[in-house]
Amino acid sequence: MAFSEEDGSNGGASEASEEREAPGRRRRLGWAATAWLTFYNIAMTAGWLVLAITMVRFYMEKGTHKGLYKSIQKTLKFFQTFALLEIVHCLIGIVPTSVLVAGVQVSSRIFMVWLITHSIKPIQNEESVVLFLVAWTVTEITRYSFYTFSLLNHLPYFIKWARYNFFIILYPVGVAGELLTIYAALPHVKKSGMYSIRLPNKYNISFDYYYFLLITMASYIPLFPQLYFYMLRQRRKVLHGEVIVEKDD
């Protein structure tokens, strides 16, 4: 799901984050890791804030969404690509999320930005693009500020509330935006035959980007509910202190 939310991790904040109901699972983060993560999360919060403000100003000045993507694309590409670092954070263990989960989430964002909106220019002015951009922007601002405040050990309740409630609406909105955008891109992909390898060739392999996109769209069906219900469970645990015994540990 490009519309990302991580599992109950808090950006690597070690102690004192109120959501940790298992004190035995505290992590000791070195000062260097804490400093870096704090910087990273502040920078990302700022980046997505800039993105949000630019989008709002564009719409207020021009009154249309046409050309909006073009005006923010550099900033979007920069900050979204920078998020690849989050995989490294998991790999080196300064963030408690699994590498696979982080990898899937960041990869799906990179896929949308670089392999869909960047590469398939005709769809850049679709309304669905604005839909997922809004969803992503609000989510990321909430998420990164949540991590920032957690690391600084001063997490205002409303940020925690936002992080665990906004997704209820934003998740489906983001998914809808993404799916509609990919759907709009399909005819252009089919016509241009882009990113595809045809037979015969000496490596005896073929790849059809059009069918790849169809399969990607289909994969949302099993994946989205899993992620959504996972977040709902996290929400019950964190906000309402429910103790949930997982099926297998």
Added chain:
Amino acid sequence: MKHYEVEILDAKTREKLCFLDKVEPHATIAEIKNLFTKSHPQWYPARQSLRLDPKGKSLKDEDVLQKLPVGTTATLYFRDLGAQISWVTVFLTEYTGPLFIYLLFYFRVPFIYGHKYDFTSSRHTVVHLACICHSFHYVKRLLETLFVHRFSHGTMPLRNIFKNCTYYWGFAAWMAYYINHPLYTPPTYGAQQVKLALAIFVICQLGNFSIHMALRDLRPAGSKTRKIPYPTKNPFTWLFLLVSCPNYTYEMGSWIGFAIMTQCLPVALFSLAGFIQMTIWAKGKHRSYLKEFRDYPPLRMPIIPFLL
């Protein structure tokens, strides 16, 4: 003779599940599992994990009650391993699939390629050779499952069969589609490349089989003993001097041979996936050998001589 009492609690909820009295001191865990099944028939022995500590390691079936660090009233914790399926069943299913699936593509059964190609035959020799090699490989695996391998564990979790079959069947279909495609391009260096690759494949198949036989002879039928494998008179087993898991080394070699022979990128990718998995397994096995045997030969690497 003093009898033991055994109480079995759920490892997660600590609920008392079963109380067994008058248990013989020399009873094994396997026997206790059988007794537990009587009161909870849905938990057959293969899906029971009994341990002394809720978060501890599973006790082995062969462990004897009086040799465990318990008083005369023993408390065991139970964890449900989930539905189980036998290793033999899984292996037979996951290997029979590729055998038949490849043939569907080889014979160009309708609805795979265009209708004008239905039931036609490739004009490239290498395509026929590839079919023979691929089929031989999986027949060999099936026969080894039935007659050669001696498994430590009887069962594995049921969900593994879906995972494993998706992997084997999926890749088999993907490879077979291209090798048997009407637009297949034979290897760049022609018959030379095919002959060399075929030689690699055959040698590695013989090697892999030799290792399986050597491993089988390490362990008497019906037992679960573990010993350090050593080279035998069969030259193929001399690879034991350099690696812990030469069966995986030879398996890699076979698929590399097959990839070069068919010059098909999906085959190379399948080989890569297999290599990654077998390396993980080999490293694990190597570590267990080192832990279990003080005198384990130091020259050996897990899967690739001197390197990995």
